[in-house]
Amino acid sequence: MKLIIISGFLGSGKTTLLLGLVRRLTSGNGCDFVILENEVGEIGIDGVFLEKQGLQVKELYSGCVCCQLAGDLVVTLREIKDVLDPDGVILEASGLAKVESILDTLDRYYGELEGTMVISLADLERFELYQEEPMPFVINQIRYADLVVLNKTDSGDGELTATMAAKLAELNPDAEVIGVSALEGSNLDLVAERLGTWMRTTS
Numbered sequence: 001m002k003l004i005i006i007s008g009f010l011g012s013g014k015t016t017l018l019l020g021l022v023r024r025l026t027s028g029n030g031c032d033f034v035i036l037e038n039e040v041g042e043i044g045i046d047g048v049f050l051e052k053q054g055l056q057v058k059e060l061y062s063g064c065v066c067c068q069l070a071g072d073l074v075v076t077l078r079e080i081k082d083v084l085d086p087d088g089v090i091l092e093a094s095g096l097a098k099v100e101s102i103l104d105t106l107d108r109y110y111g112e113l114e115g116t117m118v119i120s121l122a123d124l125e126r127f128e129l130y131q132e133e134p135m136p137f138v139i140n141q142i143r144y145a146d147l148v149v150l151n152k153t154d155s156g157d158g159e160l161t162a163t164m165a166a167k168l169a170e171l172n173p174d175a176e177v178i179g180v181s182a183l184e185g186s187n188l189d190l191v192a193e194r195l196g197t198w199m200r201t202t203s
Helices: 014-028 045-052 070-083 099-109 124-130 136-143 158-171 188-201
Strands: 002-008 033-039 056-061 088-092 115-123 147-151 176-179
Touching: 002 014, 002 099, 002 188, 014 033, 014 088, 014 115, 014 188, 033 070, 056 070, 070 088, 070 099, 099 115, 099 136, 115 124, 115 136, 115 188, 124 136, 124 158, 136 158, 147 158, 147 188, 158 176, 176 188
Parallel strands: 002 088, 002 115, 033 056, 033 088, 115 147, 147 176
Antiparallel strands: none
């Protein structure tokens, strides 16, 4: 079982991206997934929405999996493996999640995963958030990403997109940066292709 972590600031479009990717991965690659939704609040609104799309959803709320719910994350992953045994789990982390801490928890307490990939979303509409001195949790999300997705490219021109893509590459030179519009579906095929290849080859 493999794990895909989707991180990104509040409102960056994580759920929209997740839905678009799952549709492509399940139809194009024959993979089955369980969605693990982490909501900081007491009610997992996105989880209800995802279930209506026909997806298997587990929820972890009233805390963040990078700190308060780290133990619950490990227990839930073991449950999913034992009961459902999917090809992969997609964890939609809370908007304030510290990716480094999630990876550290998995490394220490759940070594059974066949592979972990981190996708971090950046939001073109919040260009200023990533300039000069970004907030520490934003830097953490980008620096620990295997793939950086620059979302909402439909909301800005090519020059702005290129400028922000360069800034993201500066924060994480090792990650590929792909510009998409999750809402319109543009370039999601490329992201799904990267994930599909990873799902087939990682062990």
